[in-house]
Amino acid sequence: MPPPRKQETALRQRLAELRGPEVPPKALDARALAALAANPGCERRALLDGAGVNKAVLADALGSPSAFGQSQFAFMRGNAFEARVKADGGAELLRLVHERLDPGAEPPAASPVSVPDLAAVGPEGRAARTALALREATDADGWALLDHPMLALDVAGSPAFLEPDAVVVHPDGTWSVVEIKSFPMLDGSADPAKVGAAARQSAVYVLALEEVAARLDPAPDVHHRVLLVCPKDFTNLPTAAAVDIRKQRAVTRRQLTRLTRIEEIAGSLPEGTCFAPDLPQEQLTTAVEALSATYAPECLAACELAFHCRARSRTEGAVTSLGRATRAELGGLTTVDDVLAAAHGRAGDPDDPAVAALRRAAELRAEALAGAGLPGSAPEGVPCR
Known part of the structure; x- marks a missing residue:
């Protein structure tokens, strides 16, 4: 070898x-x-x-x-909001970190805050500089703000370089991830779908940060709660919430481990x-x-090749084009033709729960249409809508 x-x-x-x-x-x-x-x-x-x-x-x-x-307008708005959050050496950002994640620590305003220079050549150099800055800040026993650090994460045998919005080192030597988003928090809550996406993204950063921590002795703790910073209501003022990402972290680690x-x-x-x-x-x-x-419909919000894959999936009649939940319910029936054949009794094992459910659904549909005086069934090959 x-x-x-x-x-x-x-x-x-x-x-x-x-x-x-x-x-x-x-x-x-x-x-x-x-x-x-x-x-x-x-x-x-x-x-x-x-x-x-x-x-x-x-x-x-x-x-x-x-x-x-992301639209150019949303990109510019996000950059403007992040600049406001990090103004004055990150004073407001650290205040939110102290308030939401570590209220028992000494307030950042009561002591000098370290903001290390993370400039270096190339992503490998920046990742090494970030690791050194984290080590130095952990040994310093004070607050430190790392603005756009570079972290490396092994993905299927190849390194991926990641750049979180910020990483904060607490006075007790623990580390936490900060994610800054431009969607609003209205009355203290935000769109659950957007919060979920931010949590999954933050989980990737936490995994990468844990790899850095594992190389230190002793290894610092990485917070399982991340700070999500968003505009408050309809203003440009920052507010924040602590988001527990333990579930997202576990799922992400498991899925990355399974990647071929x-x-x-x-x-x-x-x-x-x-x-x-x-x-x-x-x-x-x-x-x-x-x-x-x-392919699954969820790919449309996450992958640039989704339209190409959707067209191919539909041409092949794959049931995954109807969604992962539908695919899971249909068991060994992998194409729309297989599903229709099973529903009309032309194929499939009657003892298969999926086949039995499809046939029962077809019977109920025919009965409902007959009771309404409509044709008893749709033409074969045309799925119900």
């Missing part, structure tokens, strides 16, 4: 070949990792993200442009496979289809 360093070099070369020799890699971020962990069975996303392929550009080249992403290693997926591809966006559309389509995908 080749030494680990040679294996890593060979993997980087292979991923560069897949991406295209002249195409720079697109770095993974926490949002992508949270979405990747939510769909661990999708080899297509795992490899493309691991290889640094820009999926938005790839989707354009495939003829299925993506509408996924990238080198195994890359090794299964035909020789010469490449995802460079300047290749002919037919060649790109063949390359993308060589990777198995697990």
Whole structure:
């Protein structure tokens, strides 16, 4: 077996070949990792993200442009709000951290606050500088604010570099993650879906921060509660809430552990496979289809290739296009044709609970339509809506 360093070099070369020799890699971020962990069975996303392929550009080249992403207005508004939160050396941010996460500690205003310089060359250099700053701040026994630190997290055998909004070191040496969002908190509460997405994103940061902590002796504790900072009501004033991310952290760690290693997926591809966006559309389509995908409607909010995968899923009649919950209820019935055949008694084991439920549903539907004086059933092959 080749030494680990040679294996890593060979993997980087292979991923560069897949991406295209002249195409720079697109770095993974926490949002992508949270979405990747939510769909661990999708080899297509795992490899493309691991290889640094820009999926938005790839989707354009495939003829299925993506509408996924943040608007320029929302991006500018978020940056303006974050700048306000971190103004004056992060005084307001640290006040919120003290109030929501560590009220028993000495107030940040009562002692000097360290704001270390995290500048370095490249993501590897910034990650090393962040680790050193965390070590120094932990030994200093005071408050420290790390603005946009760089953390590294191993994902399917490849490092992903992540940049949380902030990490705070408390006087007792513990660490906590701060996530700043531009959606409002109205009367102390925010949109549950947006809070859930922020919690999953923060869980990725916590996992990466725990890897840094594990290399220190003794290892500092990383808070399982993160601080979510948002605008208060309809103003631009910051407010905050502590969010417990233990569940999201456990789920994310489990899903990332289950991911197939990238080198195994890359090794299964035909020789010469490449995802460079300047290749002919037919060649790109063949390359993308060589990777198995697990599409679900949730992908539309998390993946740039969702429209392409949805079209393919519908063409194949896959039940996953109806949602993961529906797919789970249908057991071994993997296509819409299989479901309709089972419902009409043309296929399927009658003792299978899914088949029995489908046939009972078809009977009830026919009875309801007959009672209303309507045709007893829809034409075969046309699903109920």
